[in-house]
Amino acid sequence: MKRIPMLLQLALILFCVMAIPLSILTWYSGAQILRNSELEIAESALAGLNANRKLNENALNNLAQDAVRLSSTHIYDRIRNFETYAELGENYGNMSSALTVLNELVNLNHRVDGVYSTYFYLEGANYVISTDKGITTLDRYEPIDWIEQALIGRIGIGGIWVPRELSSGTNVISYVLPLNRLSTTTRGMIVVNLRESQIESYLRSSEPGEHGFVLMRRDGTIISHDDKGLLLTNGRELPFVGEILDQGIKQGYAFHEQNDKRLLYAWSFSERYRWWNVSMSSMDELMSQTRAMQRSILLLTVVIFFVGTLLSVLLATWLSKPVRRLVHSVRARGNLGISGRNELAFLDAAFRRMQEEEEGLHLLLRQRERDTRSLAIHNLLKGEVPEQAVSMFPEPHCLIAIVSIDQYRNYVRQANSETRSYHRYLFNAQCEGLFPEGIHAYSVYQGEGYFAMVINYGEEEAGRNGEGIHAALAAVRTMADHIFGHTVTIGVSSPSALNGSIPDRAAEAMEMIKYRMIEGSRGIIFWREATEHSSRKYVYPSLSERRILNFLNAADSDSIYKELGVIRQEILSAEYISYDNIMYIYNQLLSVTIKHLRENNINTERIFTGRGNMYSAIASLDTLDELEEYMRGFFGEIIQYLTRNQGEAGHGERIVRYLEQHYCEEIVFENMAKEIGISYSYMRRIVYELTGKSLIDYINQLRIEKAKQLLLETPLTIAQIASEVGYYNVQSFNRFFRKYEGMAPSSYRSAKTNTS
Incomplete structure (x- = not known):
């Protein structure tokens, strides 16, 4: 074709524009009709169903x-000796072990999409460790009595999948895994609740049109369905589904008439989970698309034939002369070594060769220049002075400026890695052009939101005290705001010559960035010489600390906020204070407050759930304003919690007084709650938060204390004492006495009598 004249090629184009589209459309029409035939559609539906089934099985597997x-690790061994929630809360080590288990369960949640919650239940314990409600007692969590029934008939040591509805109304597929006796001596089980909607996302067809699906257990119980009202019902009652299950054929398809509609049913049986997967599609809708496609193809063929013919004629008459004239001009101006080709092939080869040569040259030059310059700057910041740096920075004076993105963590959350990479390239490319003539500046990225800029200037700029540099840095700051969508703070070092002291100047600039804490963000901070006060340490505001704790006891938020303002003003008025000193003040204030709350038996976990690591949070803040705002929120949450729980104190006193008066009797807790005027569940929560014990533990402790007194002060028998303190048989009395005192009642009496 490259040797055929252009006019002959245009004639061929006329034929091809008409013939080729007609051939393609004919082939396309036949292929689509075949694809949309009933058998082809059925095979495609079955293949799609199997693909969705395998996707679902792989996700569950x-x-x-x-x-x-997770069950094969020894992480659960840390808590196997803690059978009660009270034992967990006895010390920080116990609770830390439980939190480690909780963190592993949270990590398990994040590994697969759609997990609603995960919890671990230690056999015989009165608590669970869950990702949705944290570490809580069994009576405050959803019922788990269904697990024993679900494990009946389990084969092997693996887990089982159980479809069910949570007490919250959420439909889930629960994976129940008892701990393996071969890998750990801890008895318990892991339960992972996968949302039914996630199963639906795997099974629902992505093809256009009307579709339906149903996932059933072997007995016909519906696990997943697009009609949520049918979940956990008998799927055999659905139209035609019962017939499919009775056939016993593990996979296939069939056509079925229902309500004047022709439906395609495809089914597949999962050998791994013993589940039935069934999909339903409307054949009428699929065939209507085929008929509409045929009409569209015919119309498109006519349009293409007409437009192709017209365009071919226009190309033959319009392009002929201009192209020949252009070819003649190119051949006359330069010998490209291209001969024996027609006009179009000649121009194509000539322009391609010129373009490739030009692009290659420009790319090589840009890449070489950029790499050489970046390497020279990095070496210069390390203390080396490469030859390239001498040509890049010909003037005698140098400054190092560090540009830091304010609130860098927020910036990282808002921009993905590709966007951040583009921002870095754009910043380095543009900031160099903001400096006036005679000032040479180059920038490189140092990581963690920091850019290092080497600024080289001469005697003229030095005589003007760096006015041009100051203005350029202000322009850099404005430009950075626009690129990053975040403000920046710039730290500037002291002047230096282009020598090995450059790393020291970079350290000075980094030190100036820390002044952002006091002076605020979006500033340009120049190096300041150390003063005689630099070695002094700021005295910790202990008076403010005591006042804040007193205001906290009184729930006086306004006074606390004023005291936080006093601390801030003291910091600002100090002649010198370091960044580390400021961090120490606020870290200490956090620690003292949390210690004060715990000493007053206030549940700090309930207050600060969801706040994460508070010490890391304040370390990431840039300014005093942000620190004060964070502390206001911190104390605000505490006061809000204390205010909300004041009403519970009065009920607590009535509950404790009632139990102390009636512990020797048989107490019906529901009737007791009605007499006090609150619900039974609310009463249990108040007792636990007030005493740290459950209702049963608290009343048993009262009885045992009275029994100890009777053992030492009266000659009553063990049976008489048991009846006197509210136990109706000696066995129960002995069991509870051993639980709380570690010995039998008779041994306790003997030991105390011999001692006295």
């Missing part, structure tokens, strides 16, 4: 494997 791997 991955989740089960993650749970099995």
Whole structure:
């Protein structure tokens, strides 16, 4: 074709524009009609169903494997000796072990999409560790009595999948995995609740049109369905589904008439989970698309034939002369070594060769220049003075400026890695052009939101005290605001010559960035010489600390906020204060407050749930304003919690007084709650928060204390004492006495009598 004249090629184009589209459309029409035939549609539906089934099975298998791997670790051994929630709360070590288990469960949640919650239940314990409600007692969590029934008939040591509805109304598929006796001596089980909607996302067809699906257990119980009202019902009652299950064929398809509609049913049986997967599609809708496609193809063929013919004629008459004239001009101006080709091939080869040569040259030059310059600057910041740096920075004076993105963590959350990479390239490319003539500046990225800029200037700029540099840095700051969508703070070092002291100047600039804490962000901070006060340490505001704790006891938020303002003003008025000193003040204030709350038996976990690591949070803040705002929120949450729980104190006193008066009697807790005027569940929560014990533990402790007194002060028998303190048989009395005192009542009496 390259040797055929252009006019002959245009004639061929006329034929091709008409013939080729007609051939393609004919082939396309036949292929689409075949694809949309009934058998082809059925095979495609079955293949799609199997693909969705395998996707669902792989997702469930991955989740089960993650749970099995977690069960094979020894992390649960840390808490196997803690059978009660009270034992967990006895000290920080116990609770830390439980929190470690909780963190592993949270990590398990994040490995697979759609997990609603995960919890671990230690056999015989009165609590669970869950990702939705944290570490809580069984009576405050959803019922788990269904697990024993679900494990009946389990084969092997693996887990089982159980469809159910949570007490919150959420439909889930629960994976129940008892801990393996071969890998750990801890008895318990892991339960992972996967949302039914996640199963639906795997099974729902992505093809256009009307579709339906149903996932059933072997007995016909519906696990997942697009009609949520049918979940956990008998799927055999659905139209035609019962017939499919009775056939016993593990996979296939069939056509079924229903309500004047022709439906395609495809089914597949999962050998791994013993589940039935069934999909339903409307054949009428699929065939209507085929008929509409045929009409569209015919119309498109006519349009293409007409437009192709017209365009071919226009190309033959319009392009002929201009192209020949252009070819003649190119051949006359330069010998490109291209001969024996027609006009179009000649121009194509000539322009391609010129373009490739030009692009290659420019790319090589840009890449070489950029790499050489960046390497020279990095070496200069390390203390080396490469030859390239001498040509890049010909003037005698140098400054190092560090540009830091304010609130860098927020910036990282808002921009993905590709966007951040583009921002860095754009910043380095543009900031160099903001400096006036005679000042040479180059920038490189140092990581963690920091850019290092080497600024080289001469005697003229030095004589003007760096006015041009100051103005350029202000322009850099404005430009950075626009690029990053965040403000920046710039730290500037002291002047230096282009020598090995450059790393020291960079350290000075980094030190100036820390002044952002006092002076605020979006500033340009120049190096300041150390003063005689630099070695002094700021005295910690202990008086403010005591006042804040007193105001906290009184729930006086306004006074606390004023005292926080006093601390801030003291910091600002200090002649010198370091960044580390400021961090120490606020870290200490956090620690003292939390210690004060715990000493007053206030549940800090309930107050600060969801806040994360508070010490890391304040370390990431840039200014005093942000620190004060964070502390206001911190104390605001505490006061809000204390205010909300004041009403519970009065009920607590009535409950304790009632139990102390009636502990020797048989107490019906529901009737007791009605007499006090609150619900039974609310009463249990108040007792636990007030005493740290459950209702049962508290009343048993009262009885045992009275029994100890009677053992030492009266000659009553063990049976008489048991009846006197409210136990109706000696066995129960002995069991509870051993639980709380570690010995039998008779041994306790003997030991105390011999001692006295």
